[in-house]
Amino acid sequence: MAVKFFGQFLVEKNLVSREALLKAIDLQDQKNLKMGEMAISMGYVSQDDIERAHNAQMSKDMKLGDLLVEMGILTLNQLNDVITRQKNTHLYIGEALVLVGALSSEKLQLSLDEFKADQALYVSDRIELPDGIANSLIWEMTADLTYKMITRVLDLQFRPGKCQIITTVDSNFMMAAMDLSEDVEARYIISVSEAVQKTIAKAILREDSVEGEPVEVLEDTVMEFVNVVCGNIAAKASQTGKTININPPVTIHPPTTGLPVPDGHTGLCFPIHVGEDNKMELILFVKN
Amino acid sequence: MKRVLVVDDSLSVGRQLEKIISDSGDFISVGHAKNGAEAIKMNHTENPDIICMDMNMPGMDGLTALRSLVVLDKEVKVVMVTSLGGVGDKFTEALKLGAKNVISKPFETDNVLQILREL
Incomplete structure (x- = not known):
C-alpha cells in the first residue's frame, strides 16, 4: 500500500530472503562504481585529483562531478562520459539477485511485472504549477502523492483545486507540518x-467514532498522515x-489573520475541496 | 502467544499497532515505548519476543536503538515500521543493522501480521 523499492517488495512477498537481498546489495556496492571511481577507471583523473576535490567539497556545497569540472580537472564532455558509463554499466537489484542465485531470470521478469502492477497506483499524474517554481517536478509529485494518499488512506472524496502562489496561508482549525531537506x-x-481532522482521526485510528478522544490524539493523527x-x-x-x-512532524495553530509565508520562500496552495463548510489545503513553503 | 513491544513517538500509530497485535489472537502487546531509549528499558523489563519500532523518532531514533538492542539482546526480533521504507538506502541500512524486516507506512493489517508470523 506504500511506495516501495523493488528489493523491499521481494522481501515482503517472501520471494527472496533478507540474507539474499543483503548479498545482492553487497554485489551492487562492488560493481556499481561511484563517480570518482569511474572517472579513475576511465583514466580521466587520478586518486590525488579525487582527494583534492573531496577536500574542496568541505567548503563548497557542490556535487563531486561539478566540482571536478569547476577545478579544471575534468571537462564537461568527460563528466558526461563518466555519467553515461555509470548508467550503462549499472547493476540493478533484480540483476544482482539473479547473479547471487536468489532469483531465476524468469522469476525476475514475473516479479517485476507484479511490482509494476503494485506500484501503478503511485505513478504520477500531471499537476499544473505556476511558472518559475524551482524543482517543480518534485512539487507536482508531492501534490499528486498527497491526493493519492487522501484517497487510499483517508478514503475521502475530494476535488483538487488549481495551485496558486500565496503570501499568507488562510487560517484554519489546525495544521500539521513537516520540514523536507x-x-x-x-x-x-x-x-x-x-x-x-475527525475524518483523518477515524481513518488513522481505524475507529468508527472519535468522539471523546483527547485533543493530542486527534492532532497526532493529522501529524501521522503528514508523516506517511x-x-x-x-x-x-x-x-x-x-x-x-x-x-518529525509538528502541529501549528494559526492565528485568525493567517500564517505568513516566510521570507525567502514561495508559498504554494493546493486547495482540496472536500465539501461545504469543510476546508482542507496542501501548502508548500518552497525555499527560493 | 508471542509478546510484542511497540515503539513509536506517535500516539495514534502506537494505538493502531497495539490494536492489530491484540486483535490477532497470535500476539500480545506488552506496551508502547515512545522513543529508542524507552524501548531499550522496556525490552529489559517486559522481555518481548518481537519489537515493532519506528525509524524516525525524536530523542533516540529507531536505528540507534536497533544498534543497541541487537547487541544487548540476541533473542529479540526487531521489525522497523516506517514511512521511509520505500527509500532503498533506509531499508537496506535497517536490514544491515539487524532488523528482521521493514514494514512500510501506510500499512495493512494482513501485511503486518504476515510479517510478524514469519519471524
Whole structure:
C-alpha cells in the first residue's frame, strides 16, 4: 500500500530472503562504481585529483562531478562520459539477485511485472504549477502523492483545486507540518477544518467514532498522515535520484489573520475541496 | 502467544499497532515505548519476543536503538515500521543493522501480521 523499492517488495512477498537481498546489495556496492571511481577507471583523473576535490567539497556545497569540472580537472564532455558509463554499466537489484542465485531470470521478469502492477497506483499524474517554481517536478509529485494518499488512506472524496502562489496561508482549525531537506528544502503543511481532522482521526485510528478522544490524539493523527505522505514522497523522490530527508512532524495553530509565508520562500496552495463548510489545503513553503 | 513491544513517538500509530497485535489472537502487546531509549528499558523489563519500532523518532531514533538492542539482546526480533521504507538506502541500512524486516507506512493489517508470523 506504500511506495516501495523493488528489493523491499521481494522481501515482503517472501520471494527472496533478507540474507539474499543483503548479498545482492553487497554485489551492487562492488560493481556499481561511484563517480570518482569511474572517472579513475576511465583514466580521466587520478586518486590525488579525487582527494583534492573531496577536500574542496568541505567548503563548497557542490556535487563531486561539478566540482571536478569547476577545478579544471575534468571537462564537461568527460563528466558526461563518466555519467553515461555509470548508467550503462549499472547493476540493478533484480540483476544482482539473479547473479547471487536468489532469483531465476524468469522469476525476475514475473516479479517485476507484479511490482509494476503494485506500484501503478503511485505513478504520477500531471499537476499544473505556476511558472518559475524551482524543482517543480518534485512539487507536482508531492501534490499528486498527497491526493493519492487522501484517497487510499483517508478514503475521502475530494476535488483538487488549481495551485496558486500565496503570501499568507488562510487560517484554519489546525495544521500539521513537516520540514523536507537535502536536495530540496521546503515545509510541507496540511491545513484542516475540525470536521476534516475527525475524518483523518477515524481513518488513522481505524475507529468508527472519535468522539471523546483527547485533543493530542486527534492532532497526532493529522501529524501521522503528514508523516506517511512525506515518507512516501521521499521514497518516490529517491526513485528519481533525489534525496529528501524528513523531520518529525509538528502541529501549528494559526492565528485568525493567517500564517505568513516566510521570507525567502514561495508559498504554494493546493486547495482540496472536500465539501461545504469543510476546508482542507496542501501548502508548500518552497525555499527560493 | 508471542509478546510484542511497540515503539513509536506517535500516539495514534502506537494505538493502531497495539490494536492489530491484540486483535490477532497470535500476539500480545506488552506496551508502547515512545522513543529508542524507552524501548531499550522496556525490552529489559517486559522481555518481548518481537519489537515493532519506528525509524524516525525524536530523542533516540529507531536505528540507534536497533544498534543497541541487537547487541544487548540476541533473542529479540526487531521489525522497523516506517514511512521511509520505500527509500532503498533506509531499508537496506535497517536490514544491515539487524532488523528482521521493514514494514512500510501506510500499512495493512494482513501485511503486518504476515510479517510478524514469519519471524
